[in-house]
Amino acid sequence: MSDYLIKKYAGLTPYVPGEQPRDRVFIKLNTNESPFPPSPGVAAAVEKEAGNLALYSDPECTDLRAALAAKLGVKAENLLMTNGSDEILYFAFSAFADRERPLVFPDVTYGFYKVLAGLIGVPYTEMPTDETLAVRPEDYAGGRRTVVLANPNAPTGLSLPLSTIGDIVKNNDGVVIVDEAYIAFGGESALPLVEKYDNLIVTRTFSKSRSMAGARLGFAVANEALIRDMNALKYAQNPYNVNRMTAAAGIAAIREDGYYLGNCARIRETREKTAAALTELGFTVLPSDTNFLFIKRHGLDGAGYYAALRDKGILVRHFDTARLKSHVRVTIGTSGQMTRFLEATKEIIKEKEV
Numbered sequence: 001m002s003d004y005l006i007k008k009y010a011g012l013t014p015y016v017p018g019e020q021p022r023d024r025v026f027i028k029l030n031t032n033e034s035p036f037p038p039s040p041g042v043a044a045a046v047e048k049e050a051g052n053l054a055l056y057s058d059p060e061c062t063d064l065r066a067a068l069a070a071k072l073g074v075k076a077e078n079l080l081m082t083n084g085s086d087e088i089l090y091f092a093f094s095a096f097a098d099r100e101r102p103l104v105f106p107d108v109t110y111g112f113y114k115v116l117a118g119l120i121g122v123p124y125t126e127m128p129t130d131e132t133l134a135v136r137p138e139d140y141a142g143g144r145r146t147v148v149l150a151n152p153n154a155p156t157g158l159s160l161p162l163s164t165i166g167d168i169v170k171n172n173d174g175v176v177i178v179d180e181a182y183i184a185f186g187g188e189s190a191l192p193l194v195e196k197y198d199n200l201i202v203t204r205t206f207s208k209s210r211s212m213a214g215a216r217l218g219f220a221v222a223n224e225a226l227i228r229d230m231n232a233l234k235y236a237q238n239p240y241n242v243n244r245m246t247a248a249a250g251i252a253a254i255r256e257d258g259y260y261l262g263n264c265a266r267i268r269e270t271r272e273k274t275a276a277a278l279t280e281l282g283f284t285v286l287p288s289d290t291n292f293l294f295i296k297r298h299g300l301d302g303a304g305y306y307a308a309l310r311d312k313g314i315l316v317r318h319f320d321t322a323r324l325k326s327h328v329r330v331t332i333g334t335s336g337q338m339t340r341f342l343e344a345t346k347e348i349i350k351e352k353e354v
Ligand code: PMP
Pocket: 083, 084, 085, 086, 087, 110, 150, 153, 154, 179, 181, 204, 205, 206, 207, 213, 216, 217, 218
């Protein structure tokens, strides 16, 4: 810390992203990226757009929003395009949460919510998940609060049904943000509720199901007034938040959606096969609606298993917190990568004689 850092940030605890090692080639199952490359049109669109980089990007993302609106069956006015979906969270927390409408989210969820609440200086409450790590819906209904729910949730992979999400939105006086980063892999989307409720924001990302984590593209779907409020924040912070190449990549990806839907189906199939094989090996595997599995096994501590996999060239994610430390989170890769992961796991069980 320098002598110049202001007091407000002295205690800031930053988010710790998953490792992106450069020293060695790993099978990377640690950051929920897609194991498949973007569709062919994406590379071509990026190359073409590179020639226009002397010009600022379109702050309204007009073409991208038009393409996405047509795909989703919403109006362009219902969409806000952002630099990854993390950026929507920043705009939404800043715009809709304060002391009078504090944030509430589960104690087991995407770690960034807490970090962002700390950065913005908004009070928050972490609602305990139950003994199966499932979100308890009754904790989120009623009151003047800003609710954030990842559905499906991370790192558990569990999801709440649409009817439950609807009840939470209906019975809350504050904004409800439903983070659908993983919705392409399972669960029920809250998108059909956006027309009905003026306090619902659905967030999505091109990072996982659309193989574009490195491009940074996310979006919010919400009623026009909420979008306008978040846009005000965006124009006050970074009007050109989506760069030209990313916007072009997004449009190309939307045109080639069939390719991505095929990949998602493959990932779901591989997920179910991997889950069955792990269960066979004695693991407890939470039922997942995402592109990852949250797993634990008697006699295998999470940190030790993570380290043993790393030694064998496979990266997974371990969270060193009281409720999560016995688990590891494993992103679903290609079926070949998962075969290798299962082989390594068998070796570790044997080596540790557990
Ligand atoms: N929400 C959840 C639940 C996530 O796991 C992630 C990925 N870390 C994000 C949002 C953010 O994704 P991105 O900013 O890449 O769109």
